[in-house]
Amino acid sequence: MFHRCFIVIGALLSLAVSLLVAIETCPATGMPGIPGIPGLPGRDGRDGEKGNKGAPGEAQRGGHGPQKGDKGETGLMGFPGKRGQSGEPGEPGTKGLEGVPGEPGERGIVGIHQQAAFSVARGTNEYPERASVIRFTKVITNINNDYNTQTGRFRCQVPGTYYFVYHASLEDRLCVLMKLDETLLSSFCDRRTGRQVTSGGLAVYLSRNQEVWLETKDYRGMRGKPSAYSIFSGFLLYPH
Numbered sequence: 001m002f003h004r005c006f007i008v009i010g011a012l013l014s015l016a017v018s019l020l021v022a023i024e025t026c027p028a029t030g031m032p033g034i035p036g037i038p039g040l041p042g043r044d045g046r047d048g049e050k051g052n053k054g055a056p057g058e059a060q061r062g063g064h065g066p067q068k069g070d071k072g073e074t075g076l077m078g079f080p081g082k083r084g085q086s087g088e089p090g091e092p093g094t095k096g097l098e099g100v101p102g103e104p105g106e107r108g109i110v111g112i113h114q115q116a117a118f119s120v121a122r123g124t125n126e127y128p129e130r131a132s133v134i135r136f137t138k139v140i141t142n143i144n145n146d147y148n149t150q151t152g153r154f155r156c157q158v159p160g161t162y163y164f165v166y167h168a169s170l171e172d173r174l175c176v177l178m179k180l181d182e183t184l185l186s187s188f189c190d191r192r193t194g195r196q197v198t199s200g201g202l203a204v205y206l207s208r209n210q211e212v213w214l215e216t217k218d219y220r221g222m223r224g225k226p227s228a229y230s231i232f233s234g235f236l237l238y239p240h
Contacts, residue, residue: 116158117235118147122224127172134176134214134222136232147234153213156206160239164212165201169228170194172221180204180212189219195228203237 120136128134135152147154156162166188168174175189178200188200206212214232216222222230 114158114160114239115143115236116146116156116160116162117233118142118154119231119233120147120149121232122222122230125223125225127220128216128222130216130218130220132216134216134232136230138224140231151213153211154234156208156210156212158236158239159206159208161203161205161237162212162234163201163203163237164232164234165199166214166230166232167197167199168230169223169225170196170198170221171223173219174198174221175217175219176200176222177215177217178202178212179215180206181210185212187217189217191219197228205240 119140120142121138121140122128122134123137133152135149136147137149139147139149144157146157154164164178166176166178168176170190170192172193173189173191175187177187178185185204186200186202188198190196190198204212212234224230
């Protein structure tokens with residue numbers, strides 16, 4: 001009984017040894033197995049000890065990095081920039097030399113006391129010419145010489161409102177036109193015959209250098225003698 005058991009055990013050991021020898025000497029011919037699942041990451045290792053300080057490196061010359069080139073030529077001047085903010089006011093400068101006196105100005109309103117008035121009479125007994133300016137050559141009053149006896153016209157020096165009036169001695173029919181710079185202001189006509197006196201007047205606003213005068217039309221029977229004067233007058237009511 002025991003002998004048979006020893007025989008079986010010996011056979012099994014012989015078979016096991018032969019299988020081990022076959023596994024070591026013969027390559028496996030079966031299909032590779034499926035890869036296993038990756039394991040979890042391991043923990044970080046501990047910090048190593050601090051190393052020694054290294055030697056300084058040499059200056060880079062001619063490497064691949066950017067290098068500073070030589071200074072270039074000066075470029076053209078650019079366009080002017082925007083105006084900057086105003087600076088603080090500077091200190092007052094020194095007083096300059098006194099200038100040359102200017103030329104005298106025109107006569108002002110204050111200089112002539114804002115007065116204007118005239119009264120002039122005909123200096124001849126002859127009729128004035130037809131369609132012409134009636135000249136009054138005998139001066140009675142003429143402040144500032146605003147009435148010109150040569151032209152027969154009054155020129156305004158003080159702007160304002162004026163009143164003009166004429167009184168004429170007649171021996172025939174008469175038509176008188178009062179004009180302002182060639183503009184007709186009014187027409188006064190007396191068609192009666194015989195010796196008589198007629199008059200007419202009005203108020204008008206004048207600007208500086210405007211002119212007023214009397215002018216004949218068709219009828220011109222105006223006389224001018226000591227016993228029967230014909231007079232033209234004007235005066236400033238109030239200045240503007």
